[in-house]
Amino acid sequence: MKFGVVQFPGSNCDWDTFTVLQNVMKQATVMLWHKDHDLQGVDCVVLPGGFSYGDYLRSGAIARFSPLMREVTAFARRGGLVLGICNGFQVLLEMGLLPGAMLRNKNLKFLCQHVHVRIENAGTAFTRAGRRGQVLRIPIAHFDGNYYAPPRTRDRLARGRQVVLRYCDADGALTDDANVNGSLDSIAGVVNEAGNVMGLMPHPERASETVLGSTDGRVIFASLIQTLSRRKTGAPRKTRGRR
């Protein structure tokens, strides 16, 4: 199994993600430069956090035009696993690989703090190592994390159980206070209809080592590893949603 972390100008969580995948999760991992045209045979592409292209125009809006992203789109269309963290999530939204868009946080502040998120769907390729209702403590760090989707998209997300994570309090309750950035329905992470592309605003790579105060983020990476090993051994794929 091989993971690839995409580097854009302005990515700043690329090496954190690389380190967790390689040293903590013990997976072969390569860096993928945004100007390349080759995914180097990776089984999973991770778009890391940061400020690609300085967040000019809109967060994630310019990164989608990088040459490598054409390969990432084709890879996703073939069913390849793609995870977007924070700015990576914003890029996936701008690319149209995930539904919705990001608005500025409701309090207009850059939020850098630990939050709690609840696993809403533990049947996805990205959460199968967790359980439904499990509360994870993971940091966020963003200006534009106020998730928005028009009513019809919102209905489709609900029907397909595509909302994977929601902001909650320490006990797992969905409250206005816990929904720090004002996201629609407290949405912190979504998966596409086919179930192979996920984006989340919290940074699991910053919560994967005891020394950093939480290892809850490992659930996401462990799930990916489980999913990939099932695919390799040809075990039936657990898919979410419908085409």
Place this chain on the structure above:
Amino acid sequence: MKVRVLVSFKDSVLDPQGQTVMNALHTLGYGSVRDVRQGKVFDIALENLTKKEAETLVPEIARKVLANPIIEKFVWQFIESE
């Protein structure tokens, strides 16, 4: 040839920055301000194409890049070149 594209949030989308500006104006006593929507302006210089071609090109650029159609709308016009 120059064009100006104005991008702003759709009416259905909350604009917290516009709201904050409005609140500031109210604080200053401008009670007649009922709403403020904040947006972006793009002045674009074009060359080697006709006005008619520009009329196709500009909305295309606006839809593909300048605005995110999920949350934003745009209007555009030709502007005077100096």
